[in-house]
Amino acid sequence: MKKKIVIIGAGCFQKALIEKAKEMGVETHVFAWEEGAVGKEAADFFYPVSIREKEKILKQCKRIRPDGAVTIASELANITVSYLTEKLGLPGNCDRCVEMTTNKARMRKRMQEAGLSGPDFCVVSREMAKNFRPVFPFPVVVKPTDRSGSRGVKRVDGQKQLRRAMEDAFSCSFEKKVIVEEWIEGKEYSCECLSWQGKHYCLAITEKYTTGAPEYVETGHLEPALLPDADKVRQEVFRVLDILEVKNGASHTEFKIDDSGRIRMIEVGSRMGGDCIGSDLVPLATGVDYVADVIRIALGKPPVMAKGTCYGAAAVKFFLTETDKKLPEKVKADPQLSLISHCNEECGGGPVLDSTQRGGYFIFAGESYDAVRKIMEDPR
Numbered sequence: 001m002k003k004k005i006v007i008i009g010a011g012c013f014q015k016a017l018i019e020k021a022k023e024m025g026v027e028t029h030v031f032a033w034e035e036g037a038v039g040k041e042a043a044d045f046f047y048p049v050s051i052r053e054k055e056k057i058l059k060q061c062k063r064i065r066p067d068g069a070v071t072i073a074s075e076l077a078n079i080t081v082s083y084l085t086e087k088l089g090l091p092g093n094c095d096r097c098v099e100m101t102t103n104k105a106r107m108r109k110r111m112q113e114a115g116l117s118g119p120d121f122c123v124v125s126r127e128m129a130k131n132f133r134p135v136f137p138f139p140v141v142v143k144p145t146d147r148s149g150s151r152g153v154k155r156v157d158g159q160k161q162l163r164r165a166m167e168d169a170f171s172c173s174f175e176k177k178v179i180v181e182e183w184i185e186g187k188e189y190s191c192e193c194l195s196w197q198g199k200h201y202c203l204a205i206t207e208k209y210t211t212g213a214p215e216y217v218e219t220g221h222l223e224p225a226l227l228p229d230a231d232k233v234r235q236e237v238f239r240v241l242d243i244l245e246v247k248n249g250a251s252h253t254e255f256k257i258d259d260s261g262r263i264r265m266i267e268v269g270s271r272m273g274g275d276c277i278g279s280d281l282v283p284l285a286t287g288v289d290y291v292a293d294v295i296r297i298a299l300g301k302p303p304v305m306a307k308g309t310c311y312g313a314a315a316v317k318f319f320l321t322e323t324d325k326k327l328p329e330k331v332k333a334d335p336q337l338s339l340i341s342h343c344n345e346e347c348g349g350g351p352v353l354d355s356t357q358r359g360g361y362f363i364f365a366g367e368s369y370d371a372v373r374k375i376m377e378d379p380r
Contacts, residue, residue: 002027003299006061006069008051008080010039012343013073016279018042020291026299029064031057031080051076054083061088068298072250072291073274075102075148091300093270097245101270104179105145107244111265114243116236118265121181129166132180133159139183139213142166144173148269150354155183155214165214184264186256189225190273191237192282194293194303198247200238201305203290204282205230206273208254209376211320217352220317220361221277222376223285226369227257236263246270250278250294275355276316276363284314284340284365311338311365313372319344319359320352328362331375337366 003026007018010032018039021028030043033050040046045064049056051074061069061084068091069084071077079102085092100106105123112118120136123145134140142165143153152172154165162180169178188208194201207225210216227233237253252273254266272278272294282290287310293303319325331339345360352358366372 003068004029004064004066005295005298006031006057006064006066006084007039007043008032008057008069008071008077008084009074010037010043010046011074012038013274013276013279014071014077015039015042017070017072017291017295020289021295024292024295026295029060029066031060051080054080058084058087066090068295068300070249070294070298072272072278072294074271075146075269078102078269078271091248091298093246093248097247097270100244101246101251101268103146103175104143104267105177107268108179108181110243111240116240116243116265117262119182119184121179124166124178124180126170126176129163129170129178132162132166134162134180136182141181141183142169143179143181144169145177145179146174147172148274150215150217151356152178152354153216155216157213184256184258184266186258186264188254188256188266189227189233190221190277191233191253191255192273192278192290193237193241193251193253194290194297194305195241195246195248195251196297196302198242200241200246200251201303202234202237203288203305204286205233206277206281209317211352215353217320217355217358218275218318219320220315220376221275221281222315222373223277223281223313229261233263236265240265240268244268244270249297250290252277275318276361280340280363281314281316283308284311284363286310312367313369314340314363314365315372315376316361316363317376318355318361322359325359327375327378328364330378331362331364334366334371334375336368336371337364337375339364 034048082098152169209220250272287307
């Protein structure tokens with residue numbers, strides 16, 4: 001009998017998940033807001049239900065009787081997936097794991113209790129904000145406790161800017177709390193993993209590019225990241241996954257390596273990284289079909305992690321201005337590079353304050369790591 005899978009979300013990063021499940025012969029039941037649901041046409045069955053309406057989705061799922069539930073790049077969808085797997089007895093992570101990996105305050109507290117090397121932090125409510133002063137020196141980072149995609153995230157260099165930054169973060173937060181944390185100097189990376197019944201597998205380490213201060217919106221990602229001590233990174237990542245009780249499925253762990261070479265854990269998502277990292281860069285750079293393995297785990301099967309053909313390096317670069325959109329022509333003109341895909345959206349014209357305001361992206365790859373990196377660092 002054909003397996004059935006419930007997919008929460010149908011945005012551009014979820015579309016690859018829907019299409020892969022269908023390619024694997026799995027019947028797809030997709031729940032999402034209808035607006036922006038680019039994966040709607042690919043779904044076998046589409047339900048125009050908000051991904052936050054857990055009870056309504058559960059009621060439909062009891063009728064569908066799925067074999068698994070999954071999402072790949074959304075914090076909100078991950079909460080709903082956890083709720084469904086718990087209620088329906090499907091493979092997944094426990095509620096406690098998902099609470100810690102979707103709420104930065106709970107995550108920070110658990111990591112601190114376990115002695116992990118992360119930033120110092122304070123959790124601030126609206127009532128506390130008026131007279132709040134951090135106990136650690138400026139600069140600090142302000143962010144909502146329960147959002148992703150750079151929403152409401154800002155580096156603050158002094159007390160004068162702190163209140164405004166907290167108000168911006170409060171406006172983004174569902175629970176109306178923000179986290180103020182110590183700023184850590186250093187280059188930022190992420191580690192893309194699969195977990196099966198508590199055993200972790202590192203697929204790739206990704207180098208992150210951002211706009212810099214004050215918002216640090218992600219402008220692109222490059223795989224593989226060339227680190228001198230990748231084994232140490234993997235050990236630290238596996239340790240934090242154990243601490244946060246990640247046992248099944250994809251994970252995306254963000255960390256910095258500070259000026260002394262120390263690994264400082266920033267955040268962990270118990271789902272695949274967005275920004276085309278898991279869906280595109282991992283298979284291009286490693287040959288592993290990450291999305292297919294996420295589906296297998298959601299259906300209660302172990303990952304295969306078979307390595308197919310791949311490039312020496314792969315990257316995604318986002319458009320922040322109309323001028324950026326000329327870069328794909330440089331890729332096409334370089335015989336060392338291949339343009340894999342290209343998605344144009346309208347650039348707003350003003351400053352890009354979070355990832356939702358970027359104007360599309362392009363994905364490219366090549367055997368030459370240096371040629372890929374040169375495009376990523378183009379000052380255009």
